[in-house]
Amino acid sequence: MNVEKRIELAKRRADLNYFIYLNEKAVYEVEAVEKAGRCGALCGLAVAVKDNIEVAGMPITNGAPYMKKMADKTAPVVRRLIAEGAVVIGKTNMHELALGATNVNPHFGPTRNPHDPSRITGGSSGGSAGAVAIGVADLGIGTDTGGSVRIPAALCGVVGYKPPYGKIPTEGVLPLAQSLDHVGFITRTVADLIRILSAAGWGPSELPRPNRFRFAVLMGISENTKHVEKAFWKAVGILESIGGMRDEVFIETGRYAAARAAILLSEAAANYYDYLRGAAEHMGNDVATLLSTGAALPAVAYITAKRVKEEATKFFDTLFKKYDVVVTPTTATEAVPIEEADSIAVRPKLLAYTELFNLTGHPAISVPAPTSGLPVGLQIAARDEDVLLAIAKAYEEEL
Structure with a gap:
């Protein structure tokens, strides 16, 4: 599909x-770029x-909207792609300030799941995931x-890589x-x-297919919906069919989740303190509440959380000496209806598994x-990025 047809599709949807x-340019x-031979x-x-x-x-x-401005430069990650002929088709809807996991934005409206528009896409990069999912x-x-x-x-049925x-x-x-932020990619x-x-110089062109590998299923982190549980264990079976040798490892992640939250809220509050003071009445309730919570956290909570971050990284580094990869469901729930997105139970169901690897910094897909x-x-x-991508590719080929 050429770029013109993609623009038309975006308008239709x-x-x-x-x-x-x-x-539209x-x-x-x-x-x-094509005429210039660059x-x-x-390309395209x-x-x-x-x-x-x-x-x-x-x-x-x-x-x-209270932060809107015209950009006068291009982020290096985008610039690198443009240098190889890629074109930016647009800027995508997101959770306000990226401080949320549902992508229900009070200013620009919710992004709608391509498989059921009454449900969330998840976030905060929901617009980007949806745009890939519909082509x-x-x-x-x-x-x-x-x-x-x-x-x-996960909720839109595509691939997401951190x-x-x-x-x-x-x-x-x-x-x-800043201690947790990653730039990531979504593809079909x-x-x-x-x-x-x-092509962008961020990875090898060829990855050998693994013959045998050890993987751990992380247990005890969250209670999954029946729909997620059934699909997850089918996926585990596929990993075993391509040479994976499975163990089940029970871990306690409560301290890790609390540490990530303390780091996130403290740093977010510092980054957006002026907006919290001057534009709080324009913020969504969830974002204003989270920033206010971060502003109220004592320094000792932040310092303790950074120590737990180091502890978590060491724990997973040790685990990755025994296992090539570890696996979990991406989320503990499938996409919920948009009107249920504000439920206090939804946020932890979306974050329980993914937040671990923002705390440790390991690659995850x-x-x-x-x-x-x-x-x-x-x-x-995984700890090794090439091993992670090779196993993910082999899984996809089998699927």
Whole structure:
């Protein structure tokens, strides 16, 4: 599908509310690059960019109209893709300030699940995931501070990848919590992801298929819905069929979840304190409440949380000496109806598994699990990025 048809599709599916800004000049941008002979390995690749990432000449809102401005530079992650011939098709809807996992935005409206528009996409990179899922974009760029790439990928039935902490530059990305922030990628397949990473110089072009590997199913973290549980164990069976040797490992993650929350809220409050003081009445209730909570946390809570972060990283580093990868469901629930998104029970169900690897910084990917109903994600995490992607690719080929 060429860029012009993608723009048309985005307009036809405006009811899903994936874009805050649609770049209708993208058609001419591709033509100009082709005529100049400057189209590289990603020529014509359509990219949907989350609206907390700068693209020169396009507005940036961070999901909050009170922050809207025109960007005068382009984030290096986007610039690298453009250098290979990719084109930005638009800026995508997101959870306000990226501080949430549902993508129900009080200013721009909720993004709607492509499989059931009455349900959430998940967030905070929901617009990017939805745009990839319906075929408007080949690649969605998002940010992931607690699962914000992997969660919407899982709920929309696509692939969401969070590289290791610090690998992809965050310059030109509005921060939420610098100790946890990652830039991540959303694609329709693992094969597409590997091709794009390779073309941009972020990964190898070939990954050998694993013959045998050891993996741990992490248990005791959250209670899953029956739909998620059934799809997850089917996915585990596929991993075993491609040579995986399974163990089940029970872990207690309560301290880790509390530490991530303390770091997230403290750093977010510091980043947006001026807006909290001057624009709180314009914020969604959930975001204003979370920022206020972060502002009230004592310094000792933040310092203790950073120590727990180090402890969690060491724990998983040790675990990865025994296992090539560890697996969980990506989320403990499938996409919930939009009107239920504010329920106090929804947030932990979305974050329970993904937030672990923002705390530790290890690479993690969400790939679709086999299901005949609403999409479910399988999360795979590792210490070695190449091993992770090789196993994810082998799983996808078997699926």
